[in-house]
Amino acid sequence: MRFDVIIIGGGVIGASVAYHLARLGFGGSIAVFERDPTYRESSTPRSAGGIRRLFTSAINIELSRFSLERYRVFDEEMGLRAEGASIAFKPHGYLFLGRDEHRPAFRKAYELERSLGVPVELLSPPEIREVVPDLRVEDLTVGLYCADDGYLDPYTVLMAYVRRSKALGVQWMYETVTAIEGEEGHVAGIRVEGGKRYSAPVVVNCAGAWGAAISETVGLPLPVVPLPRQVFVFHPAEPLVRALPLTIDPSGVYFRHEGERILTGLAEDVSPSYSLHWSRAFFEAHIWPVLAHRVPKFERLKLERGWAGLYDDHVNDHSALIGEHPQLKGYYVALGFSGHGLQHAPAVGQALAERIHYGRYVSIDLTPLRIERIWEREWVGETAIV
Ligand SMILES: Cc1cc2nc3c(=O)[nH]c(=O)nc-3n(C[C@H](O)[C@H](O)[C@H](O)COP(=O)(O)OP(=O)(O)OC[C@H]3O[C@@H](n4cnc5c(N)ncnc54)[C@H](O)[C@@H]3O)c2cc1C
Known part of the structure; x- marks a missing residue:
């Protein structure tokens, strides 16, 4: 014992x-x-x-x-490759989208990240469209983009x-x-x-x-408190031109590819609790309108599933x-x-x-x-x- x-x-x-x-x-x-x-x-x-x-x-x-350096070689280090398994790291990038009011904060983050060797870029709206051709950018003025960040299993x-x-x-x-x-x-x-x-x-x-x-x-x-967070997976009616970076809309809604589907979520303003409830109504009211505005191809979609999990939030x-x-x-x-x-x-x-x-x-x-x-x-x- x-x-x-x-x-x-x-x-x-x-x-x-x-x-x-x-x-x-x-x-x-x-x-x-x-x-x-x-x-x-x-x-x-x-x-x-x-x-x-x-x-x-x-x-x-x-x-x-x-951690990114370690995740890049994780399959080898942990012997996954030998078993035909993988953490499926997709280096499709991370992209924060901003309006005028976000510009000073993006510039400050950019300078700190650059000083620490992160290959981050500040993008103009036409440059954002080059990264994600399906995005609507008319109401954006700036993007903060790191091309080789990504997501994994x-x-x-x-x-x-x-x-x-x-x-x-x-x-x-x-x-x-x-x-x-x-x-x-x-x-x-x-x-x-x-x-x-x-x-x-x-x-x-x-x-x-x-x-x-x-x-x-x-x-x-x-x-430290438990904060419920919902995630949703939907099938877009039309495929996108290119694999998405994990893209964060100024509203806080984020989305990325999950195979041919799209995974999305939003850090909603909720009280601490252990609730693991997810709701289609929440998706329809708070996430779908943002998605449909930002990516016209998301106007028609089929919500397939969702779940909720807990952040351990240091307040x-x-x-x-x-x-x-x-x-x-x-x-x-x-x-x-x-x-x-x-x-x-x-x-x-x-x-x-x-x-x-x-x-x-x-x-x-x-x-x-x-x-x-x-x-x-x-x-x-x-x-x-x-
Ligand atoms: C919806 C959502 C999206 C997220 N997205 C990202 C992301 O994109 N990138 C990212 O980096 N992070 C993300 N996170 C955060 C990430 O998932 C967590 O920070 C991470 O998983 C925390 O790991 P953990 O081991 O601390 O917690 P957990 O995975 O919760 O592990 C804690 C373990 O403790 C066990 N436990 C609890 N109480 C006891 C007990 N009394 N006795 C024994 N065992 C106990 C539990 O069963 C649990 O297995 C996300 C989280 C959520 C909920």
Whole structure:
């Protein structure tokens, strides 16, 4: 009943931390506690799969930059190619569309991204049409475009981390954690449903949208809330000229190809809850009118399916909280990904594993995301939230 490291939550973040810790050669025992091996409500399989370097904070750009490099070689690294499988990374680009009022923010983001080596471009309306010939651009004045960002298959990423971590000796315990326990300022272990206790000197909270509630069981609340987000897949009546970049309309509606279909969604203004309800009426009222205006070929479409998933939203700056909790030694947190956890999972797994194994960050310095910033009120300045 004793492990050297316990990871709570086996979604893409927990699985990546487990995999990277084992891969670094961490000698001790590692256990991941995941309550649901089918991941029915987990955020990872419900993700839209996008990866972009178009952020407004250096740390989020750096996390994407590092992760993109890893995703490009993921099939080989994880042995997927040998099995005829793939995360199906599609480097079709990311494109933010803007009007006059967006110009200063786009220019500022462009300068930061360029200074960090991101091959981003500022586009005029005719240039936007060259990238996406089917777009209506008359009401646009600017586009922020990165041609080789893209999207991939979240479930295959997750399963690859699970399987490779198991092959490297990580134990997967399919049990529900009910509490984290501490003793004299140090984490002591966890308790699971049924009352059984597992001890460990290191516990990593990767429980996504449920992570703040679990943290409260050890008296350490975190400003992370579950935010429902809906996604829809439709069949356009007419095919588009070219594969779409993940395109974000000024209204917030985003869309990209999903095979021959189109995947779309909108970050609606909702209160925190665990609702996984999706609604055709919402699509018809709030998304379809935007789609039909932006892409005339979307005026006629067949909505095929939808789903909802949860963002683990860090309410202060919509960027993750990562690191050892200053009030409980050995208690680590990787929560609050606010809609970008899939694309940051390789970097976060690598860096947090280094922090646990070597006692310091080596590949990427995650201190800008430290938990202490809640009290320091030192926000990372991220505004590119989709
Ligand atoms: C609709 C939608 C679209 C998105 N689009 C993108 C995108 O385009 N790009 C991107 O990068 N990100 C996107 N995201 C965000 C991304 O999906 C998440 O940031 C990422 O999946 C978070 O991974 P996680 O491992 O932290 O959470 P999860 O995948 O939710 O994993 C947490 C796990 O913890 C387990 N758990 C919870 N409580 C307990 C407990 N008490 N005991 C044991 N286990 C427990 C859960 O069962 C779950 O499997 C999107 C999210 C949604 C909802």
